[in-house]
Amino acid sequence: MNNKKLYIPLYYLSLLLTLCICIIPTHHIEQYLTLSKLSVLLIIINILLIIIFTVLLIKKGINKINILLPITYILFTIIVLIICILFNNKLVIPYIHYSYYIKFILINYILLNTYSLLSIKYKKK
Amino acid sequence: MKEKLKTTIFIISIIYSITILLLMLYTYTTSTNTIKLTDTKENITTLNNYKQRLNNIKPSPCKNSLNNLINHYENTSYNKKVNIKDKYNEKDWIVNYFQPINNNCNLDKETKESLSTKILTASIQFDEVLQKLYFQYELKIPDLNNRSLIEQNLDQIRYNINRKNQLDAIKTIIDLLEEDN
Numbered sequence: 001m002n003n004k005k006l007y008i009p010l011y012y013l014s015l016l017l018t019l020c021i022c023i024i025p026t027h028h029i030e031q032y033l034t035l036s037k038l039s040v041l042l043i044i045i046n047i048l049l050i051i052i053f054t055v056l057l058i059k060k061g062i063n064k065i066n067i068l069l070p071i072t073y074i075l076f077t078i079i080v081l082i083i084c085i086l087f088n089n090k091l092v093i094p095y096i097h098y099s100y101y102i103k104f105i106l107i108n109y110i111l112l113n114t115y116s117l118l119s120i121k122y123k124k125k
Numbered sequence: 126m127k128e129k130l131k132t133t134i135f136i137i138s139i140i141y142s143i144t145i146l147l148l149m150l151y152t153y154t155t156s157t158n159t160i161k162l163t164d165t166k167e168n169i170t171t172l173n174n175y176k177q178r179l180n181n182i183k184p185s186p187c188k189n190s191l192n193n194l195i196n197h198y199e200n201t202s203y204n205k206k207v208n209i210k211d212k213y214n215e216k217d218w219i220v221n222y223f224q225p226i227n228n229n230c231n232l233d234k235e236t237k238e239s240l241s242t243k244i245l246t247a248s249i250q251f252d253e254v255l256q257k258l259y260f261q262y263e264l265k266i267p268d269l270n271n272r273s274l275i276e277q278n279l280d281q282i283r284y285n286i287n288r289k290n291q292l293d294a295i296k297t298i299i300d301l302l303e304e305d306n
Contacts, residue, residue, distance in 0.1 A: 068139075069135055069138055072142050076142040076146060083149050087153060090153075090156065090158050091210065091258075091262065092258070101262075104145050104264075108138060111137060111138040119131065
């Protein structure tokens with residue numbers, strides 16, 4: 001499933017989705033809903049990887065790449081969100097699970113970013 | 126080398142996504158927001174006995190406060206599966222009834238301390254059961270068989286302690302009111 005043209009929009013769609021997820025828990029002011037230190041660290045790592053990937057993408061372009069990974073990531077994130085909403089209706093404290101599950105989404109996003117970075121075209125000297 | 130690393134990350138990501146989703150689904154399906162609680166017939170009989178004793182006491186602010194505590198006891202006297210979310214949203218906790226009793230009844234220091242201990246114990250015991258069910262979002266694979274054997278009994282034991290302490294608190298104030306009467 002190699003498609004360089006489709007990979008870029010899917011990658012940035014993943015970025016948009018991740019940004020939305022980071023905003024949801026911080027939208028609720030309660031103390032227990034603030035992001036954990038680990039989540040903040042993962043966000044910083046992701047931001048750095050996104051910047052590096054975008055710069056290298058503009059300068060060098062990408063090699064052979066599999067679009068299955070961003071699709072899996074998007075599906076994974078959507079399903080996690082759906083289960084969070086289901087949890088929200090079931091449990092006493094609303095939105096608490098967002099701040100818990102966000103780290104799993106961010107770890108997966110690091111994997112996607114690393115994969116994308118490894119797909120950058122490098123000219124052999 | 127780079128291609129091998131890419132393939133490894135690809136495989137890790139796919140396996141990771143599937144594993145996390147399966148664990149999350151498992152956590153969701155096994156989490157519960159209901160708890161089975163049973164108040165004993167003995168407790169109900171004791172309460173009815175206290176209510177009869179209270180009827181013979183002349184009206185006073187202290188009696189009114191105690192009546193509110195008795196109403197709370199009756200409202201929380203369960204013999205069914207209780208929905209924790211609904212219960213939590215009611216915000217009807219035993220500690221809410223302590224301050225009016227403290228203000229309206231002539232309690233000496235010793236009685237006040239003993240009463241507050243009973244009410245707090247009743248509250249803590251039951252709140253602990255509720256708290257256990259507040260936070261069931263974590264990814265985990267609990268030993269459900271063991272939990273069904275042990276924790277279910279613990280819930281009932283804690284609820285019994287809650288009932289016992291509430292009844293003791295009611296009795297303490299009735300004794301006090303009867304003395305004043």
